[in-house]
Amino acid sequence: MTGATVSTQSGVPTAGSGLMVRAEQVHKSFGSLEVLKGIDLEVRSGEVCCLLGPSGSGKSTFLRCINHLEKINAGRIWVDGDLIGYREHGGKLHELREKEVAAQRRSIGMVFQRFNLFPHMTVLQNIVEAPVLLGREKKSAARDRAAALLERVGLGDKLRSYPGQLSGGQQQRVAIARALAMQPKLMLFDEPTSALDPELVGEVLDVMKDLARDGMTMIVVTHEIGFAREVGDSLVFMDDGVVVESGNPREVIANPRHERTKAFLAKVL
Amino acid sequence: MSVDTETPERARPEPIQAVPVRHPGRWVAVAVIAVLTAMFVHLLVTNKAFNWAFMVDEMFRPPIIAGLRGTIALLVTSMLIGIVLGIALAIMRLSENPILRGVSWVYTWFFRAVPRLVLAILFGNLGILWARVEFGLPFDRQIGALFGIDNFEARLFGFSAVDILTGFVAGMLALGLSEAAYMAEIVRAGIQSVDEGQTEAAQALGLSRAHILRRIVLPQAMRVIVPPTGNETIAMLKDTSLVAFVPVSMELFFQLKAVGNRTFQVFPMLVAATLWYLVLTSVLLVGQYYLERHFSKGFGRSERARQRLRDIAAESGGNASGTAER
Ligand SMILES: Nc1ncnc2c1ncn2[C@@H]1O[C@H](COP(=O)(O)OP(=O)(O)OP(=O)(O)O)[C@@H](O)[C@H]1O
Ligand SMILES: [Mg+2]
Numbered sequence: 001m002t003g004a005t006v007s008t009q010s011g012v013p014t015a016g017s018g019l020m021v022r023a024e025q026v027h028k029s030f031g032s033l034e035v036l037k038g039i040d041l042e043v044r045s046g047e048v049c050c051l052l053g054p055s056g057s058g059k060s061t062f063l064r065c066i067n068h069l070e071k072i073n074a075g076r077i078w079v080d081g082d083l084i085g086y087r088e089h090g091g092k093l094h095e096l097r098e099k100e101v102a103a104q105r106r107s108i109g110m111v112f113q114r115f116n117l118f119p120h121m122t123v124l125q126n127i128v129e130a131p132v133l134l135g136r137e138k139k140s141a142a143r144d145r146a147a148a149l150l151e152r153v154g155l156g157d158k159l160r161s162y163p164g165q166l167s168g169g170q171q172q173r174v175a176i177a178r179a180l181a182m183q184p185k186l187m188l189f190d191e192p193t194s195a196l197d198p199e200l201v202g203e204v205l206d207v208m209k210d211l212a213r214d215g216m217t218m219i220v221v222t223h224e225i226g227f228a229r230e231v232g233d234s235l236v237f238m239d240d241g242v243v244v245e246s247g248n249p250r251e252v253i254a255n256p257r258h259e260r261t262k263a264f265l266a267k268v269l
Numbered sequence: 270m271s272v273d274t275e276t277p278e279r280a281r282p283e284p285i286q287a288v289p290v291r292h293p294g295r296w297v298a299v300a301v302i303a304v305l306t307a308m309f310v311h312l313l314v315t316n317k318a319f320n321w322a323f324m325v326d327e328m329f330r331p332p333i334i335a336g337l338r339g340t341i342a343l344l345v346t347s348m349l350i351g352i353v354l355g356i357a358l359a360i361m362r363l364s365e366n367p368i369l370r371g372v373s374w375v376y377t378w379f380f381r382a383v384p385r386l387v388l389a390i391l392f393g394n395l396g397i398l399w400a401r402v403e404f405g406l407p408f409d410r411q412i413g414a415l416f417g418i419d420n421f422e423a424r425l426f427g428f429s430a431v432d433i434l435t436g437f438v439a440g441m442l443a444l445g446l447s448e449a450a451y452m453a454e455i456v457r458a459g460i461q462s463v464d465e466g467q468t469e470a471a472q473a474l475g476l477s478r479a480h481i482l483r484r485i486v487l488p489q490a491m492r493v494i495v496p497p498t499g500n501e502t503i504a505m506l507k508d509t510s511l512v513a514f515v516p517v518s519m520e521l522f523f524q525l526k527a528v529g530n531r532t533f534q535v536f537p538m539l540v541a542a543t544l545w546y547l548v549l550t551s552v553l554l555v556g557q558y559y560l561e562r563h564f565s566k567g568f569g570r571s572e573r574a575r576q577r578l579r580d581i582a583a584e585s586g587g588n589a590s591g592t593a594e595r
Contacts, residue, residue, distance in 0.1 A: 067473055098478060106475030116470035120488050120567045130474040133484065162567035175470075182474060 019078075020045045020186055020217040021066065026075035028061055035061045037241035038075070043186075043219060043234070048212045050228035050249060051221045053238035054264055059221045062238070063188050066219070067108045068101050079108060080185050106134070109179030113191040115171040117163040123150065123174050124159045127181045142181070149177040153207045169200030173207055180211075187211065189220040223268055229253055237261045324537035327528050328544070336524030337545065343441060343509045343520065348502055350445025355452025360482065362457055373453065380450035386511050388447055392439040393515035403427030437519070440512030448505060455497045459490030491564040499557035503550050521545055 021043040028036040035058045043049045051059050064070040066077055068085040077084040084104060086093040096104070118126050127146040132139050150156050153173040163171050172192055179187060189208065193201040205227050212218060212231045222228060228235055228249045235249035237258070245258045253269075256262045313319060327333065361373035380388075405424035406412070413421020463486050471481040510522035518524070522542055529538030 069469060069472060102472075102475045102477050104475075105473055108473070110470075110473035112466060112470060114466055116464075116466040118467065118470070118485055118489075120564075122567075129484065130471075130476055133476065133480055164567055178474070 018044050020047070020080055021049075021219065022076075022078045023062075023066070024076045026062065026065060026077060027073045028058070028065060028070060029073055035241055036065070036072075039238075039241075039243055041236060041243065041246075043217060045217055046215045047233040048218045048220065048231050049234045049236060050232040051219060051236050051238060052223070052225075052228065052264070053244075057238045058241045059238055060190050063110075063190050063219065063221055066186075066188060067105050067110055079104070106130075106182050107185045109182060109184035109187040111172070111175050111179055111187065111189045111192050113194050115163070115168070115175045115195070117171055117175055117178070119163050122160050122162055123155070123166070126163070126174060127178045130178075131181050136182075146177070146181060149180055150174070152210070153177050154203070167200060168196045169203045172196065172204045176204075176207055176211075185217065187216055187218045189218065189222070191221050191223070193222070193224060225253060225265070225269055237264065239264070318536050319540065320534060320537045323532075323534055324541050327532075327534075327538070328541045330528075333521070333524050333528070333541075335519060336521040339437070339517070339519035340506070340509045340521040341549070343437070343444065343512060343517075344502070344506050346441045347444035347448055347509075348505055350441070351448025351452045351501070351505075352498070354446070354449035356456050356487075358449060358453035359456035359460060362453065363460060377450045377453050380447045383447070385444065385447050385508055386514060388443040389440060389511045389514045392443040395439065401427050401429055436515065436517050437512075440509075440515045440517045440520075443515070444505065444508060444512070448501065451501060452498070455494055455501070456490070459492075459494035460486055462493045463489045488564065492561075492568060495557065495560050495564055499553065499560075502553055502557075506549055506553065507546065 019042055021041065023039055023041040026036050026039040026041075027034070039058075039062055041049070041062075051063070053059050061070060065072050066079065066084065071085065082104060085096055085101060087096060087100075088094075117123075118129065121129065124143065124146055127149060128139065128142040131137055131142045131145075136142070137145070147156065147159060150159060153176055155170060155173055155177070158166060158170065158174070163174065166174065176192075192208070193204050196204065201224070205224065208218070208220070208227070209231050220227070220232075232249035234246060235252045236246040237244045237252065237256075237260075239260045245252060245256065245261045252261065253265060256265055358373045358376060361369040362377075364370060383391075403424045404426055405422070409421055409423040413419070467485055467489065468481055471485045476485070509520060512520055513523045518527075525538045525542045525545075526535075529535040
């Protein structure tokens with residue numbers, strides 16, 4: 001199951017080298033269906049990487065591999081120098097224990113298409129739950145920081161609301177605040193605005209732009225070409241489980257080299 | 270030219286004052302029900318077999334109250350065993366460990382197959398299997414024999430099964446263990462009703478599996494678990510009368526029937542039993558109402574509607590909520 005085939009010891013990134021994410025020949029199959037067919041990707045600290053591609057190309061799957069929600073079949077992923085999901089020992093890979101995987105995930109925030117807020121908790125409880133439960137900080141300190149985070153995403157007055165009482169855009173902003181409460185080094189966004197009414201997209205993108213300006217490293221799966229062009233430092237176009245084309249977003253969008261990229265951009269622009 | 274077509278403010282039409290639809294059928298139904306009720310009350314009051322004075326007098330006598338206490342104690346303890354063990358069995362059933370899954374399946378299979386009445390009698394007679402129950406090294410005698418030691422025993426403590434496994438404990442175990450099998454299925458359905466995305470979001474935050482279950486999944490599953498558990502509790506209340514076969518006598522129905530048999534007033538005592546069970550069930554229903562309300566926090570329309578009202582009140586109060594929004 002854990003047959004990681006690639007064993008290039010050469011460029012193992014270490015913390016502080018400026019590389020936040022490094023993926024090498026990532027393969028992932030569901031049964032006989034190969035969804036990722038060797039993805040290579042590098043994201044530097046502070047960069048915003050936009051992931052584009054048609055439906056079913058494996059974008060979500062790749063994102064979920066980065067925080068080990070999916071186990072990869074081959075290849076390696078490092079986040080801030082840590083090999084995700086495994087420990088390399090005596091030339092062999094050993095699966096990490098559940099606790100160790102959880103610890104790795106704490107420094108990686110994730111925002112979902114369908115928000116996935118905890119509906120039985122208030123907005124405030126949603127945000128302080130993980131930091132308090134994991135003993136990161138005292139309840140009062142966590143509350144103060146949660147209030148500040150909510151202020152930052154423009155929801156300072158919604159502390160005591162339940163998610164069901166908020167609009168989609170507000171819910172997604174709470175979800176971003178919840179992820180930020182763990183003080184992650186990296187944020188993963190999986191189509192954060194796709195489930196929103198058009199007039200609510202802007203408020204979520206504004207929060208993300210603000211985050212990018214603050215130097216957060218982000219990988220964003222999105223169909224918002226405008227966002228990619230404006231905020232993205234790099235753009236990766238995926239199709240059918242491979243990276244077809246990547247580069248500076250403005251250049252790739254202006255003159256895509258690959259036929260498949262052209263066809264896709266023609267549809268979404 | 271077209272002044273009359275573009276009136277900036279059109280007159281508000283007068284409110285509708287229509288004649289509502291008549292429901293003559295309802296009045297007929299009311300009349301029929303009223304007559305039937307009157308007949309029933311007449312029967313209750315005039316028929317001597319009810320013997321109300323006697324019934325009320327006996328209903329609150331010490332042995333009956335002791336039986337009532339026994340019934341409540343049985344209900345509470347057996348439901349506690351059922352719920353706690355049921356949750357454990359459900360978690361085992363949903364775990365990735367095939368051994369745990371198998372054990373849970375076999376347990377549920379067995380205890381759902383055997384009638385509670387049979388279980389009650391069976392547990393009452395378990396003392397036949399072992400006179401004493403002792404805890405220690407398993408197969409100690411056999412191990413001792415292996416090393417050539419006769420009668421080697423490594424036991425920590427023990428108790429007399431005949432003393433413990435009769436009466437209340439046997440009844441409690443029979444009912445509780447059987448209940449656990451049903452509760453396991455209810456809890457499993459509840460856990461599976463919670464959206465997969467909840468677990469994923471919690472995992473992404475770095476929470477452990479135990480945390481996720483306790484703080485995220487189970488509280489949401491409760492919404493689905495509580496109503497059928499209320500059903501189970503009420504069914505259990507009535508099944509407590511089965512422990513008479515263990516035999517346990519400190520139980521409501523047994524006590525009432527004993528009075529009936531002794532005084533040859535069987536019917537009033539049956540009515541008394543009916544009334545007591547009605548009272549207990551009503552109390553349980555009240556409890557269920559509050560539990561359901563507690564676990565539906567954040568769900569449902571009432572919450573949303575209340576918030577809307579608050580928002581509207583705030584807005585009409587001259588508060589420019591548009592700015593607070595962003
Ligand atoms: N858990 C799973 N089991 C089986 N197949 C899966 C699973 N998850 C994803 N797939 C399949 O993997 C392929 C890629 O899915 P993925 O969700 O990564 O695509 P995507 O690029 O995110 O598409 P979209 O834009 O629609 O979100 C799809 O064909 C999908 O059916
Ligand atoms: Mg997707």
